[in-house]
Amino acid sequence: MTRFVSLLLLASLAACSSTTGPQLNFEGKSTVSPTVPMDVQTVVTVRNVGETTTRINTNICGSPIRAFTTPERDGTPVWQSYDPAAVNCAAIASVATLAPGDYYDFRLAGTIPSSLPSGVYYLAVNINGKLVPAGQFLK
Numbered sequence: 001m002t003r004f005v006s007l008l009l010l011a012s013l014a015a016c017s018s019t020t021g022p023q024l025n026f027e028g029k030s031t032v033s034p035t036v037p038m039d040v041q042t043v044v045t046v047r048n049v050g051e052t053t054t055r056i057n058t059n060i061c062g063s064p065i066r067a068f069t070t071p072e073r074d075g076t077p078v079w080q081s082y083d084p085a086a087v088n089c090a091a092i093a094s095v096a097t098l099a100p101g102d103y104y105d106f107r108l109a110g111t112i113p114s115s116l117p118s119g120v121y122y123l124a125v126n127i128n129g130k131l132v133p134a135g136q137f138l139k
Helices: none
Strands: 003-014 023-032 038-048 054-057 066-068 095-098 103-112 120-127 130-138
Touching: 023 120, 038 095, 038 120, 038 130, 095 103, 103 120
Parallel strands: 023 130
Antiparallel strands: 003 023, 003 130, 023 038, 038 103, 054 095, 066 120, 120 130
16 A cells, blocks of 8 residues: 655746746655555756746656755765666657646655665756655665
8 A cells, every 4th residue: 555655745836037928837746655565756846937928848858856955955875766866868849838827747656775875865857857746665
């Protein structure tokens, strides 16, 4: 049975400096299975809360789920859902157009290794150059 681990760390990012221009909110959440193998499912929602239509890059190749040992999610991650250096990402443009109020969900998955030491871990995903908090789990 999957348990809901952590939710709703909300980060706002203005897509441009104008108060009437596009504005984006990033919200990440994850669920982690409580038994080995510990599977993690992460969703990052990007919502256009501005007054104008905007486009976002939807190509997240090379952006794995990352686990950190601090709530600030800084430094080197102790785990990644895959090694981005080992992935050959095509340089193909992939975009979504978001009208005011629209959103786009990025969905990622991974398996936390049993070799990861016990402790609290803080998840994050890099979306469009922003490290978005995506919950935490206890191992």
